[in-house]
Amino acid sequence: MGFKKDFVWGAATASYQIEGAAFEGEKGLNVWDVCCMQPGFVKDGDTGNVACDHYHRFKEDVAIMKKMGLKAYRFSISWSRVLPEGVGKVNEEGLDFYDKLVDELVAAGIEPYVTLFHWDYPDALFRKGSWLNPDSPKWFAEYAKVIVDRLSDRVTHWMTINEPQCYINLGYGEGTHAPGLKLNRGYVLQAAHNTLLAHGMAVQVIRKYSKKPCEIGVALVGGIAIPETDTEADYNAARSYMFDIKSDNMMWSDAFWMDPIYLGKYPENAIKFNEKWWPKMGQDDLKIINQPLDFFGMNSYHDVTVRAGKDGGVEVVKKKPGYARTAMHWAVTPEILHYGPKFFYERYKLPILVTENGLSNTDTIFLDGKVHDNYRIDFLNKYLLEYKKAADEGVDLKGYLQWSFLDNFEWAEGYNERFGLVYVDYPTGERTMKDSAYWYADVIKTNGENL
Numbered sequence: 001m002g003f004k005k006d007f008v009w010g011a012a013t014a015s016y017q018i019e020g021a022a023f024e025g026e027k028g029l030n031v032w033d034v035c036c037m038q039p040g041f042v043k044d045g046d047t048g049n050v051a052c053d054h055y056h057r058f059k060e061d062v063a064i065m066k067k068m069g070l071k072a073y074r075f076s077i078s079w080s081r082v083l084p085e086g087v088g089k090v091n092e093e094g095l096d097f098y099d100k101l102v103d104e105l106v107a108a109g110i111e112p113y114v115t116l117f118h119w120d121y122p123d124a125l126f127r128k129g130s131w132l133n134p135d136s137p138k139w140f141a142e143y144a145k146v147i148v149d150r151l152s153d154r155v156t157h158w159m160t161i162n163e164p165q166c167y168i169n170l171g172y173g174e175g176t177h178a179p180g181l182k183l184n185r186g187y188v189l190q191a192a193h194n195t196l197l198a199h200g201m202a203v204q205v206i207r208k209y210s211k212k213p214c215e216i217g218v219a220l221v222g223g224i225a226i227p228e229t230d231t232e233a234d235y236n237a238a239r240s241y242m243f244d245i246k247s248d249n250m251m252w253s254d255a256f257w258m259d260p261i262y263l264g265k266y267p268e269n270a271i272k273f274n275e276k277w278w279p280k281m282g283q284d285d286l287k288i289i290n291q292p293l294d295f296f297g298m299n300s301y302h303d304v305t306v307r308a309g310k311d312g313g314v315e316v317v318k319k320k321p322g323y324a325r326t327a328m329h330w331a332v333t334p335e336i337l338h339y340g341p342k343f344f345y346e347r348y349k350l351p352i353l354v355t356e357n358g359l360s361n362t363d364t365i366f367l368d369g370k371v372h373d374n375y376r377i378d379f380l381n382k383y384l385l386e387y388k389k390a391a392d393e394g395v396d397l398k399g400y401l402q403w404s405f406l407d408n409f410e411w412a413e414g415y416n417e418r419f420g421l422v423y424v425d426y427p428t429g430e431r432t433m434k435d436s437a438y439w440y441a442d443v444i445k446t447n448g449e450n451l
């Protein structure tokens with residue numbers, strides 16, 4: 001059976017990671033701009049100030065995408081570039097940049113997949129309490145309207161927010177990502193709820209004001225458990241690992257973030273284990289959060305294998321000594337693209353779109369001037385073969401957006417990690433298509449038949 005005819009092949013990036021031009025074009029500051037000024041926040045003192053200079057090189061980048069035959073390009077919009085204060089006055093210069101980028105993509109026959117928010121929160125709103133302010137969902141909805149009014153005559157695929165698990169947990173709880181706070185559980189839960197509400201309100205805005213029929217989703221971390229064997233017991237263990245909340249250690253659990261969005265309720269145990277922290281909620285909040293969506297956006301890279309435990313519990317299977325790892329030391333676990341889609345489709349019943357998947361690799365320019373990244377080719381090949389299995393088993397797969405189109409600023413890891421299909425020489429900005437970019441072009445051309 002394989003991938004369906006209209007399967008969407010693409011690649012993804014995010015504004016702060018590639019754009020640069022951090023202090024240009026009347027852009028307002030965001031929390032990553034500010035945290036990068038703090039010595040020690042990012043490895044080697046790297047910043048996104050210049051990044052891949054995509055702001056100035058977007059035409060060259062779209063030309064490379066065209067050469068690769070990408071059908072879709074997922075990118076995010078810098079909220080503070082468009083609304084320097086987060087709300088209120090629109091910065092036309094900032095909006096124009098996205099206008100031109102969308103035009104360029106459409107002219108190249110590449111479908112724009114727009115993420116409204118990928119972590120670069122406006123600093124002006126952070127100073128007003130950010131996701132802890134009860135008005136924060138309305139601020140996001142106002143921003144969404146500005147974007148939809150301007151781009152929805154050409155953009156018909158939207159994602160509201162990217163990985164709230166990371167920007168809330170790492171940014172507000174653990175302090176390792178911007179804005180770098182270490183708040184207690186009660187505040188983290190409040191910020192989480194407000195960001196989910198912001199998602200719901202943004203979906204309402206897109207549906208109401210879009211100039212064309214459109215598809216909307218959200219890109220969450222898809223935490224996945226691979227069953228060790230094909231027995232029903234191990235399958236149940238995997239489901240349980242993914243969706244049952246058994247303690248207050250639940251801030252990364254799928255069900256806490258996904259159930260309100262897709263099922264309209266918080267898991268009972270999430271509330272039970274956090275009773276003393278549970279945030280105040282409006283009566284209609286869950287109804288707003290639970291907007292109908294068109295696809296299930298899944299960002300997945302690596303995960304665990306589980307088996308049924310003796311006492312009806314779930315056991316995480318220890319990885320074998322010497323197991324395969326990426327440059328970032330993430331385990332290579334291709335089976336997540338088989339089981340993740342299966343379990344998410346079964347529970348939430350939406351077509352699956354892998355919104356991110358890829359790896360960091362120690363790429364370099366070889367003596368022949370090329371980037372021979374065989375490891376990436378093998379990695380993606382293995383993952384995509386597993387993804388194909390999900391299609392063969394009847395899971396509705398919408399597409400695959402590789403992370404990432406370009407090497408870029410990997411948050412707290414700075415430029416130490418290279419995730420791109422295209423190599424970036426940061427001092428000069430020069431781009432080189434890696435071997436994997438040519439290989440991916442063939443995958444796209446054959447709709448995955450060459451895997």
Ligand code: GCO
Pocket residue numbers: 014017162163166299356403410411419
């Ligand atoms: C993420 C991200 C990307 C990362 C990628 C690799 O959502 O974590 O969306 O910004 O760069 O996942 O770590």
